[in-house]
Each structure stands twice: as structure tokens, then as C-alpha cells.
Amino acid sequence: MNQRVNRIRQILVALVMIAAVVGFSSCEKYSYTPPAVNSNTTWHFQTDIQPIFNSNCVSCHGGTQSPNLSSGKSFEALKNGGFVKLPAETGRLYLKMNSSSHISRSTETDRLKVLYWITQGALNN
């Protein structure tokens, strides 16, 4: 009799432990928040924006296709071509990145960085 009670107790303890492990691991999964892309952070052309162009755009916009988004050329091309006028949402760069022909070329995070960079004055920073 006592043995059976002990066995049931062992099983209950094991179940509670399993529940705790499952509970904790699912908490971890859902409480993870990716690094924030927000408008309070200063976004830099050289270190935040140009790398987006390098990875996603220069294969086409490397010289012949306007605007030229290659490193060293992109800032002038965007400024002189009037691609980054305010308000940012209506500028040609941001609009194009969100258009059906281009939306798959960048992530939402990338587009937010571009939006905030333009809103912050589209500086060559």
C-alpha cells in the first residue's frame, strides 16, 4: 500500500516537473523581442542604410539602373534625384521600396530604418 502511494507521488512530481519545463520553455519562446527599430534611435546612412542597399539593391542599382545605390554614389544619387524628400512616406525611395515591384527586395525592418532615417533628415551620417 505504502509503495503504491510512493509510486503515485513520484509520478505526480514527474508530471509537475515536465509541466514546469514545458511552461518555462514556451515562455522563453514568446517573450523574446527582437532588437527594436524605433524612431527614437538615430539611424545612420553609412552603417544602417547603405548595408541594406549593398545586400538587396546594388545587383540592379549598381550604376546603370537609377538611382545608383552603390557605396559612395548612393547618397548623392538619392539627394540630387529628389528621392528622399519629406514627408518620408511620400518620397520616391520609401514609396518604391513598398511598391509591388520592390517590396520583396527588403524586410519590414529595413523599410522602417529607411523611413526613420529620412524622417530624421536623410543625413549623410
Ligand code: HEC
Ligand atoms: C532585380 C532588380 C532590382 C532590384 C534588386 C532592385 N531594384 Fe529598384 N528598380 C529596378 C528597376 C528595373 C526599376 C525601374 C522600373 C520601376 O520603377 O519599377 C527600379 C526602380 C527603382 C526606384 C525608382 C526610380 C525612379 O526613378 O523613381 C527606386 C527608388 C528603387 N528602384 C529603389 C530600390 C531599392 C531601395 C532596392 C533595394 C531594396 C531596389 N530598388 C532593388 C530594379 C531593381
